[in-house]
Amino acid sequence: WPYFNLGILFIKEGKPEEAIGYLRQALDRNPSWPTGKVKLAMALTSIGKFEDALLQLNAVLRADAKNAEAHYQLGQLLTKMDKPEQAKEHLLLFEKLRSK
Numbered sequence: 792w793p794y795f796n797l798g799i800l801f802i803k804e805g806k807p808e809e810a811i812g813y814l815r816q817a818l819d820r821n822p823s824w825p826t827g828k829v830k831l832a833m834a835l836t837s838i839g840k841f842e843d844a845l846l847q848l849n850a851v852l853r854a855d856a857k858n859a860e861a862h863y864q865l866g867q868l869l870t871k872m873d874k875p876e877q878a879k880e881h882l883l884l885f886e887k888l889r890s891k
């Protein structure tokens with residue numbers, strides 16, 4: 792938890808580069824942790840490492856296709872990657888999952 796919490800703190804402070812190292816350390820200890828992967832994807836997206844972020848989010852969704860936060864972040868990422876139709880699909884899934 793300490794590495795994850797530090798990563799989140801750096802994300803909130805607008806320091807994604809610093810967050811990435813701590814989030815990777817958290818995932819080294821728990822590699823299948825979906826929340827850690829989603830937060831890492833957020834940090835990667837904010838520094839333009841779209842393909843790396845995409846890998847993280849796809850891994851989460853392969854394990855749990857109903858992970859609302861992963862769909863939301865994937866929608867945001869695909870928007871930045873100029874893939875509006877795919878982004879819309881994930882954002883709609885997010886809305887559907889969130890409303891349950």
